[in-house]
Amino acid sequence: xxxxxxxxxxxxxxxxxxxxxxxxxxxxxxxxxxxxxxxxxxxxxxxxxxxxxxxxxxxxxxxxxxxxxxxxxxxxxxxxxxxxxxxxxxxxxxxxxxxxxxxxxxxxxxxxxxxxxxxxxxxxxxxxxxxxxxxxxxxxxxxxxxxxxxxxxxxxxxxxxxxxxxxxxxxxxxxxxxxxxxxxxxxxxxxxxxxxxxxxxxxxxxxxxxxxxxxxxxxxxxxxxxxxxxxxxxxxxxxx
Amino acid sequence: xxxxxxxxxxxxxxxxxxxxxxxxxxxxxxxxxxxxxxxxxxxxxxxxxxxxxxxxxxxxxxxxxxxxxxxxxxxxxxxxxxxxxxxxxxxxxxxxxxxxxxxxxxxxxxxxxxxxxxxxxxxxxxxxxxxxxxxxxxxxxxxxxxxxxxxxxxxxxxxxxxxxxxxxxxxxxxxxxxxxxxxxxxxxxxxxxxxxxxxxxxxxxxxxxxxxxxxxxxxxxxxxxxxxxxxxxxxxxxxx
Amino acid sequence: xxxxxxxxxxxxxxxxxxxxxxxxxxxxxxxxxxxxxxxxxxxxxxxxxxxxxxxxxxxxxxxxxxxxxxxxxxxxxxxxxxxxxxxxxxxxxxxxxxxxxxxxxxxxxxxxxxxxxxxxxxxxxxxxxxxxxxxxxxxxxxxxxxxxxxxxxxxxxxxxxxxxxxxxxxxxxxxxxxxxxxxxxxxxxxxxxxxxxxxxxxxxxxxxxxxxxxxxxxxxxxxxxxxxxxxxxxxxxxxx
Amino acid sequence: xxxxxxxxxxxxxxxxxxxxxxxxxxxxxxxxxxxxxxxxxxxxxxxxxxxxxxxxxxxxxxxxxxxxxxxxxxxxxxxxxxxxxxxxxxxxxxxxxxxxxxxxxxxxxxxxxxxxxxxxxxxxxxxxxxxxxxxxxxxxxxxxxxxxxxxxxxxxxxxxxxxxxxxxxxxxxxxxxxxxxxxxxxxxxxxxxxxxxxxxxxxxxxxxxxxxxxxxxxxxxxxxxxxxxxxxxxxxxxxx
Numbered sequence: 001x002x003x004x005x006x007x008x009x010x011x012x013x014x015x016x017x018x019x020x021x022x023x024x025x026x027x028x029x030x031x032x033x034x035x036x037x038x039x040x041x042x043x044x045x046x047x048x049x050x051x052x053x054x055x056x057x058x059x060x061x062x063x064x065x066x067x068x069x070x071x072x073x074x075x076x077x078x079x080x081x082x083x084x085x086x087x088x089x090x091x092x093x094x095x096x097x098x099x100x101x102x103x104x105x106x107x108x109x110x111x112x113x114x115x116x117x118x119x120x121x122x123x124x125x126x127x128x129x130x131x132x133x134x135x136x137x138x139x140x141x142x143x144x145x146x147x148x149x150x151x152x153x154x155x156x157x158x159x160x161x162x163x164x165x166x167x168x169x170x171x172x173x174x175x176x177x178x179x180x181x182x183x184x185x186x187x188x189x190x191x192x193x194x195x196x197x198x199x200x201x202x203x204x205x206x207x208x209x210x211x212x213x214x215x216x217x218x219x220x221x222x223x224x225x226x227x228x229x230x231x232x233x234x235x236x237x238x239x240x
Numbered sequence: 241x242x243x244x245x246x247x248x249x250x251x252x253x254x255x256x257x258x259x260x261x262x263x264x265x266x267x268x269x270x271x272x273x274x275x276x277x278x279x280x281x282x283x284x285x286x287x288x289x290x291x292x293x294x295x296x297x298x299x300x301x302x303x304x305x306x307x308x309x310x311x312x313x314x315x316x317x318x319x320x321x322x323x324x325x326x327x328x329x330x331x332x333x334x335x336x337x338x339x340x341x342x343x344x345x346x347x348x349x350x351x352x353x354x355x356x357x358x359x360x361x362x363x364x365x366x367x368x369x370x371x372x373x374x375x376x377x378x379x380x381x382x383x384x385x386x387x388x389x390x391x392x393x394x395x396x397x398x399x400x401x402x403x404x405x406x407x408x409x410x411x412x413x414x415x416x417x418x419x420x421x422x423x424x425x426x427x428x429x430x431x432x433x434x435x436x437x438x439x440x441x442x443x444x445x446x447x448x449x450x451x452x453x454x455x456x457x458x459x460x461x462x463x464x465x466x467x468x469x470x471x472x473x474x475x476x477x478x479x480x
Numbered sequence: 481x482x483x484x485x486x487x488x489x490x491x492x493x494x495x496x497x498x499x500x501x502x503x504x505x506x507x508x509x510x511x512x513x514x515x516x517x518x519x520x521x522x523x524x525x526x527x528x529x530x531x532x533x534x535x536x537x538x539x540x541x542x543x544x545x546x547x548x549x550x551x552x553x554x555x556x557x558x559x560x561x562x563x564x565x566x567x568x569x570x571x572x573x574x575x576x577x578x579x580x581x582x583x584x585x586x587x588x589x590x591x592x593x594x595x596x597x598x599x600x601x602x603x604x605x606x607x608x609x610x611x612x613x614x615x616x617x618x619x620x621x622x623x624x625x626x627x628x629x630x631x632x633x634x635x636x637x638x639x640x641x642x643x644x645x646x647x648x649x650x651x652x653x654x655x656x657x658x659x660x661x662x663x664x665x666x667x668x669x670x671x672x673x674x675x676x677x678x679x680x681x682x683x684x685x686x687x688x689x690x691x692x693x694x695x696x697x698x699x700x701x702x703x704x705x706x707x708x709x710x711x712x713x714x715x716x717x718x719x720x
Numbered sequence: 721x722x723x724x725x726x727x728x729x730x731x732x733x734x735x736x737x738x739x740x741x742x743x744x745x746x747x748x749x750x751x752x753x754x755x756x757x758x759x760x761x762x763x764x765x766x767x768x769x770x771x772x773x774x775x776x777x778x779x780x781x782x783x784x785x786x787x788x789x790x791x792x793x794x795x796x797x798x799x800x801x802x803x804x805x806x807x808x809x810x811x812x813x814x815x816x817x818x819x820x821x822x823x824x825x826x827x828x829x830x831x832x833x834x835x836x837x838x839x840x841x842x843x844x845x846x847x848x849x850x851x852x853x854x855x856x857x858x859x860x861x862x863x864x865x866x867x868x869x870x871x872x873x874x875x876x877x878x879x880x881x882x883x884x885x886x887x888x889x890x891x892x893x894x895x896x897x898x899x900x901x902x903x904x905x906x907x908x909x910x911x912x913x914x915x916x917x918x919x920x921x922x923x924x925x926x927x928x929x930x931x932x933x934x935x936x937x938x939x940x941x942x943x944x945x946x947x948x949x950x951x952x953x954x955x956x957x958x959x960x
Contacts, residue, residue, distance in 0.1 A: 037911070038946030057942070059949035086940045108848075110911070114918050117845045117925045125357045126409050127383070128348075143847070143932035145939040169846050169928055169936075191277070191350070198354050200921050201440050205357045208409055212383035216409075219385040220326045222297065226278030229299035236477075237956075365597045366649050367623070368588075431517070431590070438594050441680050445597045448649055452623035456649075459625040460566045462537070466518030469539035476717075605837045606889050607863070671757070671830070678834050681920050685837045688889055692863035696889075699865040700806045702777070706758030709779035716957075 004076040008049040011070045011079025016053070019044055019179075020065045023053060026183045029230040030107060031061030032237060035190055040107040040171070043091040044179050046070070047102075052091050056081035075149070087145055089152025090173055097156040101175040103182040111193025112172035115139075122166065124208045126195050127216040128188040134210045137164040137172075137189070145170075164189055180227045187226075244316040248289040251310040251319025256293070259284055259419075260305045263293060266423045269470040270347060271301030272477060275430055280347040280411070283331040284419050286310070292331050292344075296321035315389070327385055329392025330413055337396040341415040343422040351433025352412035355379075362406070364448045366435050367456040368428040374450045377404040377412075377429070385410075404429055420467045427466075484556040488529040491550045491559025496533070499524055499659075500545045503533060506663045509710040510587060511541030512717060515670055520587035520651070523571040524659050526550070532571050532584075536561035555629075567625055569632025570653055577636040581655040583662040591673025592652035595619075602646070602676050604688045607696040608668040614690045617644040617652075617669070625650075644669055660707045667706075724796040728769040731790040731799025736773070739764055739899075740785045743773060746903045749950040750827060751781030752957060755910055760827035760891070763811040764899050766790070767822075772811050776801035795869070807865055809872025810893055817876040821895040823902040831913025832892035842886065844928045846915050847936040848908040854930045857884040857892075857909070865890075884909055900947045907946075 009015040023044055030036045036059070043054035056069040069085075070078040073092040077084065091104045115122040115136075122136040129136075140158035144151065146167075155173065159165040163185055164174045174189060176182035199205040208216075249255040263284055270276045276299070283294035296309040309325075310318040313332040317324065331344045355362040355376075362376040369376075380398035384391065386407075395413065399405040403425055404414045414429060416422030439445040448456075489495040503524055510516045516539070523534035536549040549565075550558040553572040557564065571584045595602040595616075602616040609616075620638040624631065626647075635653065639645040643665055644654045654669060656662030679685040688696075729735040743764055750756045756779070763774035776789040789805075790798040793812040797804065811824045835842040835856075842856040849856075860878035864871065866887075875893065879885040883905055884894045894909060896902035919925040928936075 037907075038949040039942070057945060059945055059952075061949055062952050086942075110914065113846050114915055117919065117927075118922045119924070119926065120922060126353050127385075143928070143935040145847075145936070147939055168926070169932070187277075194350065195354055197918055197921065198437055199357065201437065202358045202360060204359070206359065206408070207357075208383070212409070215383040216385065219387055222279070222326075225297060225299055229278040229301055232299075232302050366593050367625075427517075434590065435594055438677055439597065441677065442598045442600060444599070446599065446648070447597075448623070452649070455623040456625070459627055462519070462566075465537060465539055469518040469541055472539075472542050606833050607865075667757075674830065675834055678917055679837065681917065682838045682840060684839070686839065686888070687837075688863070692889070695863040696865070699867055702759070702806075705777060705779055709758040709781055712779075712782050 003074065004072045004078065006049060006051050006072050006076075006078055008046045008051060011053070016046070020053060020068055022179050023055070023068060024063045024065055025231060025234065026105070026179050027055060027060035027063040028234045029183060030105070030186065031059070032234050033187060033230065035109050035186060036060045036107045041085050041087070041091075042103065042105040042179065042182065043095070044103045045095050045101070050096070051078055052095055053080070054088065054091055055085060057083040057085060086147050089149050090146045090155060093149060093152030093156040094159060094173065094175060097159075098175060100177065102177050103175065103179045105174045105182045105186045106171065107186060108171035109186070109190050109193070111190045111197065112166050113170065114197060115193050116166040116168045116170060116172070122193055122196050124192060124213065125199055125205050126192055127208075129192050129208065130213050130217040131163045131185050131188070132192075133162065134208060134213055137166050138162055139166045139168055141168050143169065178223075180223055183230070184223065184226050243314065244312045244318060246289060246291050246312050246316075246318055248286045248291060251293070256286070260293060260308055262419050263295070263308060264303045264305055265471060265474065266345070266419050267295060267300035267303040268474045269423060270345070270426065271299070272474050273427060273470065275349050275426060276300045276347045280345075281325050281327070281331075282343065282345040282419065282422065283335070284343045285335050285341070290336070291318055292335055293320070294328065294331055295325060297323040297325060326387050329389050330386045330395060333389060333392030333396040334399060334413065334415060338399075338415060340417065342417050343415065343419045345414045345422045345426045346411065347426060348411035349426070349430050349433070351430045351437065352406050353410065354437060355433055356406040356408045356410060356412070362433055362436050364432060364453065365439055365445050366432055367448075369432050369448065370453050370457040371403045371425055371428070372432075373402065374448060374453055377406050378402055379406045379408055381408050383409065418463075420463055423470070424463070424466050483554065484552045484558060486529060486531050486552050486556075486558055488526045488531060491533070496526070500533060500548055502659050503535070503548060504543045504545055505711060505714065506585070506659050507535060507540035507543040508714045509663060510585070510666065511539070512714050513667060513710065515589050515666060516540045516587045521565050521567070521571075522583065522585040522659065522662065523575070524583045525575050525581070530576070531558055532575055533560070534568065534571055535565060537563035537565060566627050569629050570626045570635060573629060573632030573636040574639060574653065574655060578639075578655060580657065582657050583655065583659045585654045585662045585666045586651065587666060588651035589666070589670050589673070591670045591677065592646050593650065594677060595673050596646040596648045596650060596652070602673055604672060604693065605679055605685050606672055606675050607688075609672050609688065610693050610697040611643045611665050611668070612672075613642065614688060614693055617646050618642055619646045619648055621648050623649065658703075660703055663710070664703065664706050723794070724792045724798060726769060726771050726792050726796075726798055728766045728771060731773070736766070740773060740788055742899050743775070743788060744783045744785055745951060745954065746825070746899050747775060747780035747783040748954045749903060750825070750906065751779070752954050753907060753950065755829050755906060756780045756827045760825075761805050761807070761811075762823065762825040762899065762902065763815070764823045765815050765821070770816070771798055772815055773800065774808065774811055775805060777803040777805060806867050809869050810866045810875060813869060813872030813876040814879060814893065814895060818879075818895060820897065822897050823895065823899045825894045825902045825906045826891065827906060828891035829906070829910050829913070831910045831917065832886050833890065834917060835913055836886040836888045836890060836892070842913055842916050844912060844933065845919055845925050846912055847928075849912050849928065850933050850937040851883045851905055851908070852912075853882065854928060854933055857886050858882055859886045859888055861888050863889065898943075900943055903950070904943065904946050
């Protein structure tokens with residue numbers, strides 16, 4: 001830990017307990033809803049710090065509070081299980097580039113994988129796209145896992161100021177102002193992909209314009225409702 | 241409650257107990273069968289009254305008899321949880337416009353969302369469409385959640401005398417003479433969408449004519465059987 | 481029962497107990513594997529008799545040994561619950577026309593419903609089609625539920641000497657030398673439909689010739705293995 | 721056992737216990753993940769021997785350590801249940817031809833069945849294809865179950881030095897350096913098939929080049945993580 005400037009709460013502090021539990025919940029939800037297979041991870045920034053917690057080397061469906069790891073943005077180990085995910089730069093580089101982002105989710109979602117290799121991109125045809133531009137998410141075009149800071153910085157540059165980026169032949173990365181929002185966006189990106197895939201069979205659909213997306217965005221949002229819903233589904237599973 | 245003319249049974253009266261339980265069952269069925277995600281609601285008219293009960297601000301899969309709300313057609317609160325759904329005008333305006341309708345269901349069904357943005361509409365190719373015209377359901381074309389009476393009235397006008405209306409980039413609204421019928425129609429509309437989607441890959445299918453739909457309509461119907469079936473599936477879940 | 485010539489074992493006799501249990505198992509399997517929704521039925525001939533047992537007015541997933549009915553081929557009631565299925569002529573007319581058939585299954589299978597309205601039919605591209613001709617199953621073209629002996633006879637004529645018939649805008653009817661074989665064929669017809677549907681997106685697939693189907697047919701078959709398998713899946717559900 | 725040269729550990733020896741349990745786990749995973757229906761089998765070579773263990777005549781979902789069989793490469797019985805699978809030559813002939821292969825998996829996977837009859841083959845568009853050539857897996861073109869050594873040798877010749885071979889109108893055979901690797905490749909082949917199927921609707925996708933596949937291959941792999949994940953899913957099922 002010699003080179004880190006981190007001076008926030010310790011990994012094992014009670015202050016971080018709720019955050020860690022929410023990360024585990026988010027990982028289980030991604031698994032339960034079929035977004036992740038054996039791979040993928042979700043992270044959360046430590047408030048006001050250049051550091052984050054994410055899954056250690058474990059599948060989202062097998063995550064526990066003891067199988068998390070805390071790192072700073074250079075990848076220095078700050079606590080938890082000593083097995084950082086190979087693609088930790090996805091989280092570090094995006095969180096560094098986007099100070100308002102509090103959580104990053106990376107998956108091999110089937111629908112994001114599909115649209116990551118299509119020339120036409122993923123154009124919105126449903127109101128759930130209100131967190132996206134009307135041209136759809138950008139695509140990070142390079143091959144290879146994001147296992148270096150160089151690749152992570154290129155990914156963050158591709159993401160730019162968007163809420164999601166597709167990763168070619170690989171999957172996606174999605175960001176948000178909270179774990180809940182990042183999770184919901186990841187779910188909705190998957191739904192948008194499925195819809196856009198199906199629509200293509202029918203000739204040109206009626207895409208949403210920027211103005212229409214703005215109309216939907218102006219309406220009330222319900223961040224707490226779907227989170228409660230997805231939680232209820234994994235708790236049902238745990239108790240059965 | 242100052243401005244309401246409502247004089248029917250109170251929300252907590254035993255008279256409404258069965259209706260409220262049936263609404264909760266319907267919500268759980270929609271969730272269990274994969275029609276709703278974290279959003280959507282189903283309502284029932286209070287017999288002979290300008291009022292209805294629907295889900296309060298809760299996902300269908302998390303509904304309980306304590307998380308319902310009773311409103312009149314102007315949106316005045318009449319009982320239950322004090323959190324009317326943002327899109328209460330869907331129910332109020334349709335129930336007002338269609339006095340024979342006893343129940344309204346609104347979902348973001350994947351298949352309705354798809355056909356809501358396709359230029360060709362959803363033409364029937366299966367007998368389950370016997371509650372629809374042979375040209376398929378109308379489409380409400382405006383962007384934005386139906387959070388005002390003005391939008392609700394426009395939706396009711398688009399529905400007109402049909403049993404279902406697709407809502408562009410959004411989902412659907414389905415009506416019926418009972419909660420059971422509305423639920424079954426919502427399920428069947430989803431099935432019809434899936435079939436019509438698949439058919440398009442194979443060249444022009446053999447659509448049903450009005451006369452053929454009428455032949456199917458003339459045959460016996462079994463409203464009680466699928467309701468018993470769907471109930472058995474959610475009860476199995478509850479007891480596992 | 482005045483007009484029946486039936487003189488076989490009584491509905492409640494121990495002789496028929498195993499047959500009735502197997503019918504209920506088959507119904508539950510159809511439900512569990514997603515072939516049936518709230519509708520559909522499976523029947524079995526009473527050996528050496530012009531009579532059969534099938535589901536009474538109940539969804540396959542809700543079937544029990546007490547919710548079966550025994551009828552002769554004219555529809556005369558011979559025992560069990562007094563609610564014959566509306567489409568009993570499907571079973572009566574096919575069993576009458578095909579003396580070697582011991583069991584008939586009728587479902588609204590999604591894939592059969594799809595191919596029932598397509599002009600190209602369902603041509604085999606997988607070895608599971610070895611019970612079908614290389615041109616695929618015939619299609620019964622009329623609208624309307626098969627609620628009369630006249631319609632049932634027309635359906636049997638469309639089936640002719642095939643193992644399956646698609647029913648336009650409705651579903652399918654499948655026959656076999658045992659409940660097990662009929663069930664497996666129903667499952668495999670569904671799989672064949674899904675494959676044929678997917679293949680169409682890729683240009684003309686390499687269809688199986690009669691000679692190739694015959695090569696597969698000449699190989700060993702395993703009727704007991706999938707039955708054991710499907711049974712294990714519904715028993716797992718029952719005990720959970 | 722007169723003609724066998726086998727001199728390795730006995731089927732019931734404690735030395736083989738772990739291997740047998742892993743085979744059963746792999747079979748249950750294939751079933752749970754929807755790769756196998758009532759058919760298919762997975763095998764493992766006895767280290768340094770011309771012999772292997774595989775499922776006896778049982779569906780993967782019903783496999784137990786008592787329903788396995790040990791055979792040499794001529795099909796001589798060496799222990800376990802006396803019901804070798806009809807297609808034992810799939811395993812014997814591939815293991816004989818490829819001395820580095822430790823495990824073979826044969827399924828009727830929906831996606832492999834599909835691409836086995838398509839003229840264009842299954843070209844990789846996702847990094848999971850790093851175990852495949854950029855032109856996709858070869859196709860064994862003959863009709864008929866692989867129930868003879870002659871057919872098994874032809875299948876091994878079609879596989880050649882690939883990690884997977886599609887079997888026309890039938891399914892696939894996949895090989896690996898361990899049961900875990902073979903299982904994961906079987907799962908990923910299925911995912912690749914689904915992606916390639918969906919992509920075709922959108923016009924030519926951006927395929928992966930050999931160089932790009934090599935870039936992905938050079939990155940870290942996680943064989944233990946998905947195995948732990950898939951195990952957790954079947955254990956959850958067993959304990960519910």
